[in-house]
Amino acid sequence: MNKVFASAxxxxxxxxxGATLMLGGFGLNGIPxxxxxxxxxxxxxxxxxxxxxxxxxxxxxxxxxxxKQIKKMISSYVxxxxxxxxxxxxxxxxxxxxxxxxxxTRIQMAGMGIPAFYTPAGYGTEIAVGKEIxxxxxxxxxxEHALHADFAIVKAWKGDTLGNxxxxxxxxxxxxxxxxxxxxxxxxxxxxxTPGEIDPDAVDVAGVYVHRIFxxxxxxxxxxxxxxRLEK
Amino acid sequence: MAxxxxxxxxxxxxxxxxxxxxxxxxxxxxxxSNFVPEGMTVIFQSENGILGMGPYPxxxxxxxxxxxxxxxxxxxxxxAALFDSAESFGMIRAGKIxxxxxxxxxxxxxxxxxxxxxxxxxxxxxGGAMDLVAGAKNIIVAMMHTNPKGESKLLPQCSxxxxxxxxxxxxxxxxxxxxxxxxCFHLLERAxxxxxxxxxxxxxxxxxxxxxVPEMQIN
Numbered sequence: 079m080n081k082v083f084a085s086a087x088x089x090x091x092x093x094x095x096g097a098t099l100m101l102g103g104f105g106l107n108g109i110p111x112x113x114x115x116x117x118x119x120x121x122x123x124x125x126x127x128x129x130x131x132x133x134x135x136x137x138x139x140x141x142x143x144x145x146k147q148i149k150k151m152i153s154s155y156v157x158x159x160x161x162x163x164x165x166x167x168x169x170x171x172x173x174x175x176x177x178x179x180x181x182x183t184r185i186q187m188a189g190m191g192i193p194a195f196y197t198p199a200g201y202g203t204e205i206a207v208g209k210e211i212x213x214x215x216x217x218x219x220x221x222e223h224a225l226h227a228d229f230a231i232v233k234a235w236k237g238d239t240l241g242n243x244x245x246x247x248x249x250x251x252x253x254x255x256x257x258x259x260x261x262x263x264x265x266x267x268x269x270x271x272t273p274g275e276i277d278p279d280a281v282d283v284a285g286v287y288v289h290r291i292f293x294x295x296x297x298x299x300x301x302x303x304x305x306x307r308l309e310k
Numbered sequence: 311m312a313x314x315x316x317x318x319x320x321x322x323x324x325x326x327x328x329x330x331x332x333x334x335x336x337x338x339x340x341x342x343s344n345f346v347p348e349g350m351t352v353i354f355q356s357e358n359g360i361l362g363m364g365p366y367p368x369x370x371x372x373x374x375x376x377x378x379x380x381x382x383x384x385x386x387x388x389x390a391a392l393f394d395s396a397e398s399f400g401m402i403r404a405g406k407i408x409x410x411x412x413x414x415x416x417x418x419x420x421x422x423x424x425x426x427x428x429x430x431x432x433x434x435x436x437g438g439a440m441d442l443v444a445g446a447k448n449i450i451v452a453m454m455h456t457n458p459k460g461e462s463k464l465l466p467q468c469s470x471x472x473x474x475x476x477x478x479x480x481x482x483x484x485x486x487x488x489x490x491x492x493x494c495f496h497l498l499e500r501a502x503x504x505x506x507x508x509x510x511x512x513x514x515x516x517x518x519x520x521x522x523v524p525e526m527q528i529n
Contacts, residue, residue, distance in 0.1 A: 167432070
């Protein structure tokens, strides 16, 4: 078994134009920085990107927007960047907005082998149009489908060569579910270790879900809103 | 006098009870965490995966791996727990979160809320708002009574695209505290020095006004 790749460029080398990608992260928190840079270098086009947000003008998925490599975004909250807005209003970019919990659960269900589920989120709103509505115990629910992707690309704190992943703080966000939902899952990690160095009790994503892993370089970990207080 | 945003947050903080798990939206709702009554333990949830969100960090504590749903750097309290988005919204939908406080563009007398989209303007998305209003046990809206044009935001029907149906239980504005029940707004309290007439005039939806309307107690 060899899941280890030497670089981001090698790990993404077979992703071609028109692919559907899931990219982990919440805002700029826990995004796969190295893989995004490699996708920009590879310059593949017409991508459908499933990600909670669309980055900012000059970082995260904003980099792929700037180079016009994204055809469609599937997200819950977008528009932290001007280029995104410009492409959306000019019709160059398609956007599908999904309630955040529905998005998370649609991804999670894909990793659990469940094709559809019912959620109360969006009942009575335009999100419900065209969807099956059912009542359970007097409450209304919409049927939503599992959301799959050709490739899921996530960033973890540590990973071992068998693909087991450990995350830090709020970087789990969408990444742990996406890692389980990709037809092929690519994980970049800050530190790649040998099997045994990660406590089995601490594993967030089991190696079975992860097909490719590489150690990323030079993490910038840009902060979107640095908020501080003055005193302890 | 009408309340400022801190006054609104202080009044909402009076709705907190010991042991509550609470999700606060962006803007005025976030300020509520500054006014938790002394001696009370309230656990704040952030939907990107935190239970036990603490205050902003001091400069040396800033950690790029730790943010809230508003993408701001935050800290964890002792006893915090971290998880992923799927689990976070699981606990929201399953009714484990006792109270959600969020802003709104419009609220109807039936408790419908609109807060995510203005047709014809750039749409940024609903984020977690639709899941929160469909799942939390109690929803309080913090907002101004009127929009910048001076039009009432408390309406018979929402005119903007809805976020959720029949879910808002209480609204706190710069002028009043109102409950929503049986298809009407019920005036519970008025801001210090604000007259009932002003509230009546600025509320477009059905409004029930009791004979005596107490002033909010804000310090």
